[in-house]
Amino acid sequence: MAEYVILFAGPMGAGKTTAIRSLSEIEVVSTEVANTDREAFDKPTTTVGMDYGEIDLDPDKVRLYGVPGQARFDFMWEILRERAMGLIVLVNADAPEPERHVYEHLTAFAELARRGGVVVGVTRYDLQRTDIGDRIVATARAVLPDRVTPVFAVDARDQEQMRTLLLSLIADIETRQAVAEAAS
Amino acid sequence: MTTLAPHRDPAIVSAASAALAGFAAECRLVRAASALTDDGFTIARIPQVGTDERLASMASTLQALTDAVVRELRIGRTDHLQVVASEGAVVVRRVGTQRCAIVAVFDEPPGPDDLTDLETAAARLAEAWPAG
Numbered sequence: 001m002a003e004y005v006i007l008f009a010g011p012m013g014a015g016k017t018t019a020i021r022s023l024s025e026i027e028v029v030s031t032e033v034a035n036t037d038r039e040a041f042d043k044p045t046t047t048v049g050m051d052y053g054e055i056d057l058d059p060d061k062v063r064l065y066g067v068p069g070q071a072r073f074d075f076m077w078e079i080l081r082e083r084a085m086g087l088i089v090l091v092n093a094d095a096p097e098p099e100r101h102v103y104e105h106l107t108a109f110a111e112l113a114r115r116g117g118v119v120v121g122v123t124r125y126d127l128q129r130t131d132i133g134d135r136i137v138a139t140a141r142a143v144l145p146d147r148v149t150p151v152f153a154v155d156a157r158d159q160e161q162m163r164t165l166l167l168s169l170i171a172d173i174e175t176r177q178a179v180a181e182a183a184s
Numbered sequence: 185m186t187t188l189a190p191h192r193d194p195a196i197v198s199a200a201s202a203a204l205a206g207f208a209a210e211c212r213l214v215r216a217a218s219a220l221t222d223d224g225f226t227i228a229r230i231p232q233v234g235t236d237e238r239l240a241s242m243a244s245t246l247q248a249l250t251d252a253v254v255r256e257l258r259i260g261r262t263d264h265l266q267v268v269a270s271e272g273a274v275v276v277r278r279v280g281t282q283r284c285a286i287v288a289v290f291d292e293p294p295g296p297d298d299l300t301d302l303e304t305a306a307a308r309l310a311e312a313w314p315a316g
Contacts, residue, residue, distance in 0.1 A: 029256065031248035033222040034283050037189040046223050048241070049248040072224060072241040 001059040004170060005083050008051070009109055010090035011101040012069035013043050015123040015156030017051050019090060020064045022159045023166060024053025050076060055166070062166065074108070081109055085116040086169045090156065092124045093132050099139040106143040117172035118149055121165050125153035190284060191225040199312035200228035204286070207305035211298050213290045215272065219309060220244055222283040243276050243287035250276075264302075268293045277302050280310025 008016040021028050031049030035041065051066030065084070067077050081087075089105045091098040102120060106113060120140055122133065133151060140149035150168055154161045190196045200219035208214055208230050216239065218229040224244035226237075236242075250265045264277040273290045286306050290298065 029252050031245070031252055033244070033248055036221040036223050036283055037191070037225065038187070039189060039192075048222070048224055049245045049252070068245075070224075072238065073245060075238065075242060076245060 001061065004060060004062045004085050004173065006062055006064055006086045006088060006166065006169065007080055007084040007109070007112070008064065008066040008088050008090060009077070009105045010069060011092070011095060011105075012041055012046055013095065014069065014090040014092045014101075015121075016066040016069065016090055017047055019088075019121070019154075019156040019162050020051045020053040020066050022157055022162045023055050023064060025056060026054045028053045046070065048073060050080060057167070057170070060170070062170070071104075077108060081112050084112055086173050087112050087116065087118045088121060088165060088169060089118065090121045090123055090154075091136070093122050093153075094124045098122070098132060099135040102136050102139045103143060106140060106149075110143060113144055113149070114147070117169050117176060118144070118147075119165055119169045119172065120149060120151045121154040121156070121162075122151065123154060123156050189225065190221050190282075191227045193314070195314045197228055199314075200284075200309055203305045203309040203312070204228055204230045206308060207286075207288070207301055210304070211288075211294075211301040213292060213294055213298050214301075215289045215291050217286060217288040217305075218243065219279070219284060219286050222247065222285070227284065239287060239289070243274075243285060246274075246287075247276050247278070247285050264299075266294075275299065275302060277306045279306045280313070282310060282313050284309070284313075 008019060010016055029052040032045040032047050035043050035046045047068045053064040055062045065080050067080055087109050091101045137151050152165050154165055204217050218240045219227040220240035220243055222244060224241035226240040251262050254262050264275055267274040273293045276285050276287045278285045288302050
């Protein structure tokens with residue numbers, strides 16, 4: 001039995017808390033508070049500490065941590081990424097320049113992406129069907145040229161879609177671990 | 185229609201500045217303090233220069249994590265939280281029922297009088313908070 005620690009990162013409003021709630025089999029520990037600056041971002045709540053959930057993928061246990069989306073909480077990014085083994089970057093397709101958010105978050109977590117595994121989930125894709133998928137794939141390739149970064153269109157509210165994303169990440173981690181072991 | 189964010193509301197910023205100034209005048213141990221929104225924006229701070237920009241966001245994280253623990257353990261509502269370190273201490277106290285708190289950094293672990301000063305500052309800000 002393996003235990004995986006997975007981080008959910010991405011900008012405010014991308015669906016990180018929703019995704020963890022969709023996946024978790026325990027009641028999610030949340031640090032959501034009221035967003036007091038609705039003028040800057042029209043969303044009722046925001047995460048200021050972390051979200052935490054768990055899921056059993058028999059025989060493996062997966063611990064799910066969501067980090068705050070706003071950069072002023074990046075000290076939490078540093079704390080949580082140290083023990084993480086994989087990264088799910090979520091971005092919403094209807095945000096201005098979603099590929100910029102992919103660039104920023106993949107850059108901030110590049111060491112984790114190289115050490116463990118990484119996938120990108122694009123939410124609200126149905127609202128913004130443009131070339132955004134291609135732009136995000138190109139951005140991921142530019143930040144992490146030495147590896148393939150899978151990009152999925154997902155609905156963070158959909159448990160099955162999020163499960164598929166998570167399983168893809170774990171397969172990526174296990175494959176990389178097997179390759180590393182074979183090479184050593 | 186959106187409401188003006190507390191950290192941009194001149195009346196709230198003024199009330200918070202006055203509460204912090206009164207606290208600094210009464211409490212000899214305080215090194216720095218900020219009034220902050222629950223989501224980590226600085227409303228006012230002392231001293232104006234040299235206070236860590238991230239003090240407010242770190243305090244809001246501490247407050248939210250503490251609230252999560254209090255909620256999980258079903259032990260009521262958070263009154264204040266205190267972190268004691270080898271060369272100082274940090275206390276975060278909620279401002280009444282507002283989505284606001286005051287964080288104070290002390291040169292050494294605060295005594296009962298210092299904590300009362302902080303409680304008084306929070307009460308003053310809660311009282312001065314504009315209605316609506």
